[in-house]
Amino acid sequence: MCDLVPEELWRERILPSLVICDVIALRATSSAKAALITAGLLLQRIDTYLGRHELSGTVDVNRNASAVAGDIDQPSGFVAVVRHSLLAFARRLTCRRANRLTHFGYLVRCLYVLEQGGSEWRVMGMAVRLAAICRLTPNGLPLTMSVAHLCSRAAFDSVPVMMAIYRLIGHQVTHRGQSLALRRAAKGEYRIGDYSCRVVPLAELPADHPHRSTYKESDPAIRRGRWLHPSFTAFLTTRPLMRWPDEAGVVFKEVLFADIDRDDPRYQRLVTAGDMSEQLGITADCRFDRGDLNTADPIDHRYVIVSGFRPTDTVAAFMWMDRGDIGLWTTESAAAGVSASLDEHFPVSMPMWRSVLKRFSLEEDVMNRGREPT
Template identity: 50%
Template sequence: MGRFIRLAAIYRLTPANGLPLVLSAQWLTAHLPSRTAFHQLPLAIAIYRSFGHLLTHSGQSLALQQADNGQYRMGNEAPFRVVPLGELPGGHPYAEGYKRTDPVIRSGGWLYHSFSAFLLYALLSWSHEEGVGHRRVLAANIGRGDNRYGRLVRTDDISEDQGIAVDYRDVWFNLNAANPIDLRRVIVSGFRPNETVAAHLRVGYGDIDLRTTEPSAADRSQPLADRYPVSVGAARRLLQAFELERDVIDRGWVVD
């Protein structure tokens, strides 16, 4: 969860006194009085529950809330639930390597590879706190039929040097959907120690765009790489591995 917390700090979701997050003895006694209480939830969810109450978005607590129907909620996010391994259709890609400690999550019409993926996806939607300056700066349409795009959205070979892959699927509200669409966000900056710029690529429906908190270092007349050197450099390092850097960075549509 360290990478999540570093990003949360950049997005100004953490307390004003900054990191590290400090759990009070009173909260732990009231909410986690024993190991049994902690292990009632899948481990990844239990860990988030232990500190989620310290985070806020637009004045709303991001504490984990659990309903009687087995669903959970964080802040104003849509409710979500754990998908047991037995509910996944035979041969489902998320069944391979399924972890009960970090299970598949379903929320609305989307299916997330794990709770960790769902949490990072939610984090990216909480990136618009006042003063953060998070925005889209570049967009490109590659097309779902392009083999390079297909590799980027599905490969398991994205290293931590390149970024963190956040995988989910549009399943049309149906786990047995015949033609689900694979989607991915790749966080390329902001999760490593000492990084102060959060940037990620949204990869979906044939499109790739770049979003960042980096302030522009030059006016719009200058190349994008000069205006956003950290974000564009990090995105380029990832895209080069898929031979997409020219089509996205050099030929993409500059939004900001």
């Protein structure tokens, strides 16, 4: 009966509503519809996903068919295994032609991971833009998805979604020639550059631990020695991306710092607020608990990144909270003479910092009573 439906209706209404696995199952079972399911159609869908998650110009696919050997009219191993998994749900995925990945098959894999990653892709896009501003992407943007290793769905699902996404692009992020790709290490740990970390399952967190309420299986808590990060994204942002730029040709300058009482309610709200809008900035937390989830006196730290993650940002700027101290840091070059005010020196960063501080009634304490580093 499906062959009686006009091709235009299939192309404009039905196919766009199907997930990629269903599209490939249709291609495999209907010769009449196979002609409609082309590499061009897949690219259209990929562009839709990239646009939806603000990834255009940040992350992309390889659009050069000649870059992948093989006959693009033949399904790759991944296409075949997805088809088989849908037609016979009990079959395990295999990769019998992984060494001959076609361009069509490559696009299928890219579309699959875009679907599986969902909104997490948008968050990763922010981290990628921050890395680019910090000059950790030597070939510039966009980063191209690498999916050759995904010869089964299990290969993508073997790590939490956000980590799986980073594995597709992280090898293009480098520091002094060293790859910042996510790779497995001994005893269940992972490494990014010189940093080692491990996933902390939700079950390990004590019942009253603050990270339980925000825990996401797709972006889990990460242990790095004596430090605990509430998510892989927070670890990635505050460690490899924000700690190394000074050695990569980008200088983060501390513009101002202020001492606020650690127990001041305003400071506590700033350090713990979970409802900050992206218009103000994005937060990345870390907890110094000495490696003990049950420690009686952990020290909570927070970055509020106010610039560097949006598609239009040209500088990176953040606020750093540490035991009652608030520091303002930026890569923005001073735009005025020595005698000029900080607002004149840093016309991009200052308004963003002020907006965050004003919301928590801390603008006066930091901007007017804070000190410039000597």
